Amino acid sequence: MELRSACRVLLFPLQMLYHIVSATVSALLPSRRKDLTKEVVLITGGGRGIGRHLAKEFAKQGAKKIILWGRTEKCLKETAEEITLSGTECHYFLCDVANREEVYKQAKVVREKVGDVSVLVNNAAVVHGKSLMDSDDDALLKSQHINTMGQFWTTKAFLPRMLELQHGHVVCINSILSQSPIPGAIDYCTSKASSLAFMESLTLGLLDCPGVGCTTVLPFHTNTEMFQGMRVRFPQLFPPLRPEVVAERTVDAVRADKAFLYLPWTMHALIFLKSFMPQVALEEIHKFSGSYTCMNTFKGRT
Ligand SMILES: NC(=O)c1ccc[n+]([C@@H]2O[C@H](COP(=O)([O-])OP(=O)(O)OC[C@H]3O[C@@H](n4cnc5c(N)ncnc54)[C@H](OP(=O)(O)O)[C@@H]3O)[C@@H](O)[C@H]2O)c1
DSSP states (O other): OOHHHHHHHHHHHHHHHHHHHHHHHHHHSOOOOOOOTTOEEEEETTTSHHHHHHHHHHHHTTOSEEEEEESOHHHHHHHHHHHHHTTOEEEEEEOOTTOHHHHHHHHHHHHHHTOOOSEEEEOOOOOOOOOTTTSOHHHHHHHHIIIIIHHHHHHHHHHHHHHHHTOEEEEEEOOGGGTSOOTTOHHHHHHHHHHHHHHHHHHHHTTTSTTEEEEEEEEOOBSSSTTTTOOOSOTTTSOOBOHHHHHHHHHHHHHTTOSEEEESTTHHHHHHHHHHSOHHHHHHHHHHHTTTTGGGGOOOOO
16 A cells, blocks of 8 residues: 555544544534525525425525425415515526426526525425335325425526536435335335435535535424324423424524434434344334324324
8 A cells, every 4th residue: 555545544533533632622612603694595495384484484594585496376476575575685487497498497487587496495395104015106206306306406507607616505304204115105105214315415426516415304293284293292391392492403504514414303213223223123113202103093184
């Protein structure tokens, strides 16, 4: 082995130690946050739920323009009006992210009418809440098309310009269910797991692209209409997150250039336990916490 390579190998553990210590220190101390005043933020599914709160939070933190995409005009219009009233320029467009042609067409319209998007938030998703055998084939396909493929199309539409300008951020609102799936939401968990792989690959692929970053957020159950009816066994112990908190923490993670955010942070423990615990023990945890049967009472969006 030549001397240069040998030195690199010897220095590698020290480098790792440095990164771990510096990440711990910056997590504990208040660190610098990115200014959002020049950012044009596009949020898919921005009309309601977490997306609506994200739009309000980006506006509150000073974003220059907000663009909302979704399928339900009423919600998009209401959210856009609220944001415009608060003093931030806001536009909405009807766009089904599962429809590739529509995404490319609307991306062009956005560029012409509003300008270049510098922060893309992939938030839109659906859940059908059924087991594999009870699921309609089209419904299974639909959740993969919206939750996973939709992100391919939106990212392909907006990332090239971010790379050209050396300025941009791609955000994905994922879910803890991508790493700890539950029965009764097999389509959703699968789509979120592939969307997580998409983001991990994208994040690494952008390492050599100055000015362009990624943030993936993995929230626990959040109080919106999406998982309405779902019941965990100890709600006092595992209360659902509030969508405004998810939005607040997400925008802060974007400003801090954080690549992955688990909400709440205790979810790290779950992922750690999963990495070494025997399957029987994990099954007991699922039964004890009620996650094993929590989808039995699922109603979803009515
Ligand atoms: N709620 C939770 O417990 C929870 C937990 C972890 C992660 N998440 C994630 O957080 C994100 C937001 O979820 P939420 O709880 O806010 O759910 P929600 O209230 O049901 O909102 C979902 C949003 O996605 C939009 N959408 C759905 N299909 C679409 C399509 N084909 N094209 C464009 N927009 C579409 C919806 O708007 P239209 O219907 O108008 O299209 C709506 O604005 C999702 O990615 C979800 O997986 C949620």
